[in-house]
Amino acid sequence: MAKKKEGWKELPIGAIIVEPGSSRKFKTGDWREGKKPVVDKDKCTNCLFCWISCPDSAIIVKDGEMKGFNLDYCKGCGICFTQCPVNAIEMVDEEKE
Amino acid sequence: MKVAAKTANEAMAEAMRQINPDVVAAYPITPSTEIVQIFSQFVADGLVDTEFVPVESEHSAASACTAAAAAGARVMTATASQGLALMNEVLFVTAGLRLPMVICEIARTLSAPINIHCDHSDTMDQRDTGWMQFYAEDSQEAYDLVIQAVKITEEAFLPAMVSADAFILSHSLQRIEMLDDKDVQNFIGEHKTPFSILDTDKPITVGPLDLQDYYFEHKRSEAQAMRDAGKVIEKVFSDFGKKFGRKYNLIEEYKMKDAKRAIVLMGSTAGTAKEVVDTLRADGEKVGLVKVFAFRPWPTEEVNQALKNAEYIGVMDRAEGMSGFGAPLFTEIRSSLYDENKNPDIYGYVYGLGGRDTTPGDIKKVFDDLKKVENGKKLDRNNYLGVRE
Amino acid sequence: MAKDLIEIRWHGRGGQGAKTAALLFGEAAIDTGMYIQAFPEYGPERTGAPVSAFNRLSKKPIRLHSGVDSPAIVLVLDPSLLNTVDVLEGLGKGGILIVNTPDSPGDIRKKLSVDPGIEVYTLDASKIAMDTIGLNKPNTPMLGALAKVSDILDYKKMLKSIEHKLKIKFRGKPEEIVTKNMEAIKTAHEKTKGEG
Numbered sequence: 001m002a003k004k005k006e007g008w009k010e011l012p013i014g015a016i017i018v019e020p021g022s023s024r025k026f027k028t029g030d031w032r033e034g035k036k037p038v039v040d041k042d043k044c045t046n047c048l049f050c051w052i053s054c055p056d057s058a059i060i061v062k063d064g065e066m067k068g069f070n071l072d073y074c075k076g077c078g079i080c081f082t083q084c085p086v087n088a089i090e091m092v093d094e095e096k097e
Numbered sequence: 098m099k100v101a102a103k104t105a106n107e108a109m110a111e112a113m114r115q116i117n118p119d120v121v122a123a124y125p126i127t128p129s130t131e132i133v134q135i136f137s138q139f140v141a142d143g144l145v146d147t148e149f150v151p152v153e154s155e156h157s158a159a160s161a162c163t164a165a166a167a168a169g170a171r172v173m174t175a176t177a178s179q180g181l182a183l184m185n186e187v188l189f190v191t192a193g194l195r196l197p198m199v200i201c202e203i204a205r206t207l208s209a210p211i212n213i214h215c216d217h218s219d220t221m222d223q224r225d226t227g228w229m230q231f232y233a234e235d236s237q238e239a240y241d242l243v244i245q246a247v248k249i250t251e252e253a254f255l256p257a258m259v260s261a262d263a264f265i266l267s268h269s270l271q272r273i274e275m276l277d278d279k280d281v282q283n284f285i286g287e288h289k290t291p292f293s294i295l296d297t298d299k300p301i302t303v304g305p306l307d308l309q310d311y312y313f314e315h316k317r318s319e320a321q322a323m324r325d326a327g328k329v330i331e332k333v334f335s336d337f338g339k340k341f342g343r344k345y346n347l348i349e350e351y352k353m354k355d356a357k358r359a360i361v362l363m364g365s366t367a368g369t370a371k372e373v374v375d376t377l378r379a380d381g382e383k384v385g386l387v388k389v390f391a392f393r394p395w396p397t398e399e400v401n402q403a404l405k406n407a408e409y410i411g412v413m414d415r416a417e418g419m420s421g422f423g424a425p426l427f428t429e430i431r432s433s434l435y436d437e438n439k440n441p442d443i444y445g446y447v448y449g450l451g452g453r454d455t456t457p458g459d460i461k462k463v464f465d466d467l468k469k470v471e472n473g474k475k476l477d478r479n480n481y482l483g484v485r486e
Numbered sequence: 487m488a489k490d491l492i493e494i495r496w497h498g499r500g501g502q503g504a505k506t507a508a509l510l511f512g513e514a515a516i517d518t519g520m521y522i523q524a525f526p527e528y529g530p531e532r533t534g535a536p537v538s539a540f541n542r543l544s545k546k547p548i549r550l551h552s553g554v555d556s557p558a559i560v561l562v563l564d565p566s567l568l569n570t571v572d573v574l575e576g577l578g579k580g581g582i583l584i585v586n587t588p589d590s591p592g593d594i595r596k597k598l599s600v601d602p603g604i605e606v607y608t609l610d611a612s613k614i615a616m617d618t619i620g621l622n623k624p625n626t627p628m629l630g631a632l633a634k635v636s637d638i639l640d641y642k643k644m645l646k647s648i649e650h651k652l653k654i655k656f657r658g659k660p661e662e663i664v665t666k667n668m669e670a671i672k673t674a675h676e677k678t679k680g681e682g
Contacts, residue, residue: 008314013254013322014195015315016292017302102513102522128528213528235551265551269525270512272547368549454553 028056032076035091037069043088050080050089098341103273105233105266108240109175109201109259110135114145115281116247119170119288122150122161124180127213128267129203132175155180159187166196166256167303169293171247173198177263178205181219185226188256192227193319194303197250197288198257201243204232204364204415205263206451214452215263217364220392221416221425227319229257229326230393232363236261236271241343242390244276245333247285253329255322262365262415264452276341284340326394347396349388350403352378356385358467359404361430362413363389366448366455370413373460384464389426397433404434409467410443413460413482417447423479442470448482459483492638493554494541496628497573498563501533503625506655507561508539511629514639514647515541521548536571543638559636562586563611563624568598579603584631584678586611586624591681607635609678618670619663626667630674645671 012018046066051059058074060067069080081089103111110132113121121140123133140149148165152158155176162172176184181202191198206216220230231246233239239261246257261267276284292301307315327347338344351371353359360370367388377384387403389396404410412431414424423431427445434441446463449455459482470476494511498504505526512524523542529535540554556576565587567573577583581604585594591606600606609631611624619626629648633641648671652664 005310006314008317008321011311011314011318012292013318014193014303015305015307015311016194017305018292018299020300022302100516102509102516102524235549262551264525264528268528269523269551270509271523272516272521365551368551371549456552456555457550 027072028075029070029072032071032074032094034094035076035078036071036074036094037076037078037080037089038092039066039068040088040090041066043086045086045088047085049083049085053079053083055079098277099275101273101275102270103236103240103275104131104268104270105236105239105261106131106203106268107135108236108273108275109243109261110139111275112240112243112281113173113175113201114139115276115278116171116173116244116285117145117282118147118173120148120150120162120165120172121174122152122158122165122172123174124152124155124158124176126155126177126180128205128263129175129177129180129201131267132201132203136175155183156187159184159191162198163187163191163194163196166191166198167194167293168295169288169290171197171251171288173201173247175201175203177203178207178213178219181258182207182222185223188223188226188228190304191256193315195254195319195322196256197247197254197290199243199246199250200228200256200258201239202258202260203263203267204260210451212451213263215265215365215415216450216452217260217415218417218450220258220260221418223258224393224425227255227323228393229253229255229323229330229391231257231259231391232389233259233261233266234365234367234388236266236269237273237343238345239266240273240275241337241341241345244281244284245337245345248333248336249326249330251288252333253322253326255319255326260364265365280341284337323394327391327396330391330394345390346399347389347391348399348403349390351386351388353385353387353403353407355383356407357383358409358411358464358471359385359387359407360411360413360460360463361387361389361400361404361426362415363392363426364415366413366415366460369455369457370460373457373464376457377461377464382464382468392426392429395429395433400430400433401437404430404441405437405439408439408441409470410434410441411446411463411467412443413446413448413463415447415449417450427479444470444476445479446482447480450484453483455483490544490546491548491550492541492543492559493557494543494559494561494632495554495557495576496539496541496561496563497567497571498537498539498625499533499567500535500537502563503623504537504563505539507563507625507629508541510626510648510651511632511639511644512541512543513651514644515543517647518639518643520545523548527553536567558582559584559632561628561632563628565589568594574598574600574604577604581605582607582635584608584628584635586628588613591679595681605635605680607631607678607680609674611674614670614673614677618673619666627670627674630671631678633671634675634678635680641675
């Protein structure tokens with residue numbers, strides 16, 4: 001990540017960001033402070049409340065099914081854990097894995 | 098081309114009709130209300146294709162216009178005084194996002210005490226926003242400058258306000274020469290924008306958080322745009338002059354060639370001052386006038402060139418500035434001339450606050466004062482013209 | 487100042503149309519190729535409050551943007567103003583005073599102690615307006631008086647221009663409003679009296 005930052009002449013005018021989806025480059029997974037979410041798929045009903053609530057779009061969904069977490073972006077905030085209506089999500093210590 | 102009788106309000110509204118902007122969001126305020134009122138009639142009559150948004154405040158007017166500009170629209174609005182002051186927060190955003198936009202501005206003083214008449218306090222209050230500023234001497238200039246400002250703002254990637262003096266111009270009927278609608282359209286051309294928030298093929302993000310690591314670079318780039326804007330303005334002025342025969346410059350020099358004593362000012366009082374210069378010239382006095390059209394970007398080179406032979410200069414400000422020292426135009430002029438080898442004697446005069454009439458006699462007094470200085474008399478560095486002691 | 491510059495001051499009360507008269511006269515002058523200014527003095531405008539409006543006219547471009555302080559012609563749309571406003575202020579030798587009043591020019595001269603160098607004219611513009619338009623709107627009759635006592639504009643050209651402007655102003659209203667106003671101007675032109 002030790003990239004040389006652009007000088008003022010090289011930047012797009014007006015502080016606009018011209019590259020779509022560039023926030024993907026900003027991996028926020030390392031913000032987690034020791035806890036990460038895990039899902040018990042036996043309990044999960046695929047209601048996707050977690051997917052709607054996640055502020056980092058870190059819930060992986062395929063064909064309408066909740067498939068787990070993208071830990072590159074999950075900040076460990078636990079919103080999915082509090083929102084899950086069937087208590088299928090737990091926040092666990094990362095070290096214990 | 099047709100000759101018409103128009104107040105500056107009417108002239109600016111007609112210019113807006115001919116420009117046919119994509120979006121106008123506006124809120125009325127004395128004395129610029131007529132601009133919006135007349136323009137909204139054009140909208141109602143189907144003479145323009147503009148999306149007209151009657152918003153609930155000037156803050157909203159500036160916000161709606163700025164957002165529409167970010168979407169690639171050609172946008173305009175009109176305001177004055179407190180209205181412009183209420184826009185202040187958003188004006189920094191328009192300029193910081195480097196969006197083109199034109200405000201038809203009527204120069205009215207700011208409260209308190211409450212007063213609806215002319216001075217330049219409102220625009221001087223906005224001089225650090227990153228907006229270009231042009232000051233008209235009469236209806237004709239207000240009309241011509243608004244049309245040219247559209248092209249300037251789109252090529253300089255900075256917004257612009259064109260200011261005409263409250264009542265003295267906004268409500269004074271004068272003879273103007275209007276261009277044909279199609280000539281205006283051909284001159285301003287189609288608005289092309291490199292980026293638009295509505296372009297789904299080329300998505301962009303506008304207005305992201307910009308912290309310690311990038312904000313300064315973006316401001317540096319904005320500052321450069323203002324430094325470079327003079328060239329853009331000159332190019333547009335030159336194109337306009339070639340096409341329509343009315344050539345503008347960043348400043349206007351009036352009988353400055355051999356002028357030993359000079360007055361510098363902006364706006365409608367320039368006309369009155371020209372009459373005084375002519376009268377004094379007829380008596381053999383070497384006097385002249387520099388009228389500043391573009392206060393932002395500040396035309397340092399042009400001002401210095403125009404004043405290079407002047408030894409005694411009176412700078413007339415229609416705003417106090419409340420600096421405890423000199424008013425805005427005075428400090429710019431004095432600072433510009435500091436780097437020159439010659440060291441002219443420069444005095445400041447605050448005049449015409451709250452619409453106080455500025456007569457030929459008042460202007461003559463400034464020239465007389467400068468003559469007294471030439472003859473060895475001492476004069477305060479900063480003075481007030483036409484105020485009761 | 488430029489000698490060929492003519493300045494006119496209109497005195498009226500809010501609602502009598504002093505500003506409109508100044509605008510109409512200015513526009514008519516533009517139609518004859520002149521340069522003009524027409525502007526009201528703005529204050530706290532209220533119906534009935536004393537107001538004034540101004541014209542500047544010249545064959546050359548007008549650059550002055552200061553107030554009018556030495557008019558060549560003063561028109562008074564309401565006789566009651568003679569008691570409250572100094573209508574003669576700045577009016578010098580060779581000047582013209584036109585007053586809407588049933589009184590004679592001689593009476594007005596005596597009442598205001600008008601300088602002998604100033605010409606005085608009167609007409610009952612309110613009566614003319616009532617007889618023609620049906621409302622006390624003395625502004626258009628005063629235009630007829632102005633055309634009679636000054637040679638700034640060609641009378642016929644002025645009539646044509648004002649008729650055109652009134653048609654635009656009263657667009658969508660019965661056409662007789664324009665005809666009646668034109669009649670008021672013409673009657674006033676006939677009935678304006680000077681001294682002697």
